[in-house]
Amino acid sequence: MALEFDHVTKTFALPSGQELTAVSDINFKVEKGEFVSVVGPSGCGKSTILSMTAGLYQPTSGIVRVSGEVVTKPNPHVGFMLQKDLLLPWRTIVKNVEFGLESRGVSKSERRDRAMAELERCHLKGFENHYPYQLSGGMRQRAALARTLAIDPDIILLDEPFSALDAQTKLLIQDSFAETIKEAGITTLLITHDLAESVIMSDRVLVLSERPGTVQREIEIGLPNREHPLARRQMTEIHDYANEIFTLLKLDRRAA
Known part of the structure; x- marks a missing residue:
C-alpha cells in the first residue's frame, strides 16, 4: 500500500x-x-x-x-509539485533539477548524472544549460517534474x-506527464x-x-x-x- x-x-x-x-x-x-x-x-x-x-x-x-x-x-x-514551477531563476535548468539532491548531500557527480537522466526522460535534453526565462511554460513544468523525479520519490503530489x-500546452503537458509518471x-x-x-x-x-x-x-x-x-x-x-x-x-x- x-x-x-x-x-x-x-x-x-x-x-x-x-x-x-x-x-x-x-x-x-x-x-x-x-x-x-x-x-x-x-x-x-x-x-x-x-x-x-x-x-x-x-x-x-x-x-x-x-x-x-x-x-x-x-x-x-514524497515529491510535491505546485501550480507554479518555482524554478530558481539564477540557476540553470540542470542546476535546478539537482537542487533537491544537493540539499540532501548527494555527491556532485551523482546528482549531475541523475539530473541529466531525468531531463532526458522529460524530453529536455539539450536544454540543461538554459535558464528558466529561456523556456516556455510547458518546458518549465517539465523541468519541475524532472526536479521532482530526481529525488526518487515513492509518491508525487500534484497541486x-x-x-x-x-489550453494547447496543457493538453500536450498532460500527455507528457502521464507517460513519464507511468x-x-x-x-x-x-x-x-x-x-x-x-x-x-x-x-x-x-x-x-x-x-x-x-x-x-x-x-x-x-x-x-x-x-x-x-x-x-x-x-x-x-x-x-x-x-x-x-x-x-x-x-x-x-x-x-
Missing part, C-alpha cells in the same frame, strides 16, 4: 479562537503505481490532504501512512500543476478543479463533499491508455464519467 488515510480529521485553530474543520473522517487507500485524482468544491480540504500526505500538517485525529509508515514529519519519499498553462511507476495524487482532467489522467477519482470534506464517492475509471490522456479524450465514456462527478458535486451543494 503506497498511501492510506485512516479516519483522518484535520481541524485548524483560527485567530478568533474558533476552530475550522477542513476534512472529517477521511478514508481511502492508494496502491503502488496508481494515479488518483481528488476533486471537490473550493475549500473542501483538497490541499489539506496533500499537505498531510507530505507531512507538512499532522492530523487532528486519525493516521496517514506512506509506504506503510505513519507520517509524523516532512517525508523525503493543479497544469492550471496556469494555455513509465517511472510512481504513485500519484492529483488535485484539480478540471473534471475532465481528473478522468483522463486517473485510475480512480475521489469526490469530496463540501467542507468539512469527506470522501462521498470513489469512482473507478475503467478505461485503457492512462499513460495517454490525449487518446482518452477521444473516448465518449469520458463525458459520462465527468457528468457523474459533476452531478455528485451539484447534489452536494444543494444538500448544503
